Amino acid sequence: MKYVIVIPDGCADEPLDELAGKTPLEAAKIPAMDRLASKGKVGLANNTPSHLPAGSEVANLCLLGYDPDQYFTGRAPLEAAAQGIELAPNDWAVRCNLVTIEDQVMKDFTADHITTEEASELLASAQKELLGGSDLESRFEFITGVSYRNLLVYRGTGPDEIFSADTRTSAPHDLTDLSIGDDFPRGPGSDLLVRLMNESAALFAQHPVNLARVAAGKRPATSLWLWGLGGAPALPSFKERFGIQGTMITAVDLLRGIAALVGWPRIEVDGATGYLDTDYAAKGKAAVKALEDHDLVCVHIEAPDEASHEGRHEAKVEALEQIDQHIVQPLEEALQSYGDHRILVTPDHPTPCTTKKHSHGSVPLLIAGTGIEADEQHHYSEVAAESSDWFYPKGWDMMDEFIKS
Numbered sequence: 001m002k003y004v005i006v007i008p009d010g011c012a013d014e015p016l017d018e019l020a021g022k023t024p025l026e027a028a029k030i031p032a033m034d035r036l037a038s039k040g041k042v043g044l045a046n047n048t049p050s051h052l053p054a055g056s057e058v059a060n061l062c063l064l065g066y067d068p069d070q071y072f073t074g075r076a077p078l079e080a081a082a083q084g085i086e087l088a089p090n091d092w093a094v095r096c097n098l099v100t101i102e103d104q105v106m107k108d109f110t111a112d113h114i115t116t117e118e119a120s121e122l123l124a125s126a127q128k129e130l131l132g133g134s135d136l137e138s139r140f141e142f143i144t145g146v147s148y149r150n151l152l153v154y155r156g157t158g159p160d161e162i163f164s165a166d167t168r169t170s171a172p173h174d175l176t177d178l179s180i181g182d183d184f185p186r187g188p189g190s191d192l193l194v195r196l197m198n199e200s201a202a203l204f205a206q207h208p209v210n211l212a213r214v215a216a217g218k219r220p221a222t223s224l225w226l227w228g229l230g231g232a233p234a235l236p237s238f239k240e241r242f243g244i245q246g247t248m249i250t251a252v253d254l255l256r257g258i259a260a261l262v263g264w265p266r267i268e269v270d271g272a273t274g275y276l277d278t279d280y281a282a283k284g285k286a287a288v289k290a291l292e293d294h295d296l297v298c299v300h301i302e303a304p305d306e307a308s309h310e311g312r313h314e315a316k317v318e319a320l321e322q323i324d325q326h327i328v329q330p331l332e333e334a335l336q337s338y339g340d341h342r343i344l345v346t347p348d349h350p351t352p353c354t355t356k357k358h359s360h361g362s363v364p365l366l367i368a369g370t371g372i373e374a375d376e377q378h379h380y381s382e383v384a385a386e387s388s389d390w391f392y393p394k395g396w397d398m399m400d401e402f403i404k405s
């Protein structure tokens with residue numbers, strides 16, 4: 001059996017006035033997904049337990065069959081895994097965004113999609129000026145990732161030395177256009193995180209990288225935003241869990257990290273950006289090719305989530321149409337030549353365009369292929385899913401049925 005999983009990140013949404021009361025999924029022309037819905041089943045899964053953050057980190061672990069209460073330690077450790085950074089049992093990883101804050105409002109959690117080169121220069125300055133010469137210097141390291149997505153790693157010598165499971169932070173992408181006043185880190189170790197964030201604002205104000213960005217008409221990276229921290233996670237491999245070896249195609253470090261931790265190789269695709277300008281066709285082609293050598297191919301596309309974060313419903317509709325045409329359709333066609341096969345299409349969590357934030361709640365799910373009996377649904381959408389009685393309140397139960405039933 002060959003398996004395909006397509007994850008249009010954050011695609012679940014709500015009816016929008018601008019789309020004549022339709023959701024982006026309903027408004028989009030997605031003939032391939034609708035065809036699969038006709039052949040297979042449409043239902044609901046909840047990948048965002050209410051006591052955990054409604055983010056891609058928790059939701060994608062759930063989606064892939066891992067109970068987050070058992071396996072989730074934080075977002076940053078997953079991204080550290082993506083970069084091949086090993087965390088020892090007492091180490092912690094902290095997500096370090098470069099952000100644009102104006103008048104105490106989170107204007108841009110990406111600092112205008114700052115380049116990796118610029119991020120690297122800013123973090124080098126932070127390492128030298130904020131940590132250099134102090135007793136923290138040997139324990140903390142800023143590590144450049146991609147664009148605004150970077151890390152701060154703490155090397156510990158004992159358990160709960162600085163941080164603990166009670167250290168709380170806020171995700172900057174959930175603060176877009178909101179006041180940040182009440183959302184600084186709190187709990188054990190938060191003093192240090194807040195100090196680094198505040199001192200970075202002073203350090204970056206006249207930084208040459210920012211002066212050049214402003215001169216070029218771009219938003220400056222006004223400060224660091226530290227969040228999503230956690231210790232080293234230990235996940236059983238997907239092969240141990242489900243008896244199948246998979247592979248991941250994604251442009252996002254978080255998903256690369258989850259893949260690394262579940263034992264999947266990653267396939268990097270030229271032109272995959274993790275944004276709306278991604279090369280959908282290149283991802284589709286790479287996925288079709290990957291089917292030759294892998295029993296399970298998972299394609300994650302960040303674009304719908306990014307469109308929601310920017311509140312751009314037309315861009316979201318277009319991203320969904322691109323995914324349908326350039327990824328789902330060619331995969332559906334390719335699977336026909338492999339005999340037994342199954343395909344799953346589902347986002348991780350909802351990201352409504354109106355709130356521009358990830359939200360808790362269920363997502364529509366579509367499964368078609370060998371041994372899957374058709375239900376009466378002919379469209380893949382939130383509305384179709386909600387009218388179904390096929391529902392996984394614990395999203396991590398779904399993978400078992402997709403793979404084994």
Ligand SMILES: [Zn+2]
Nearest residue numbers: 009010056348
């Ligand atoms: Zn997501």
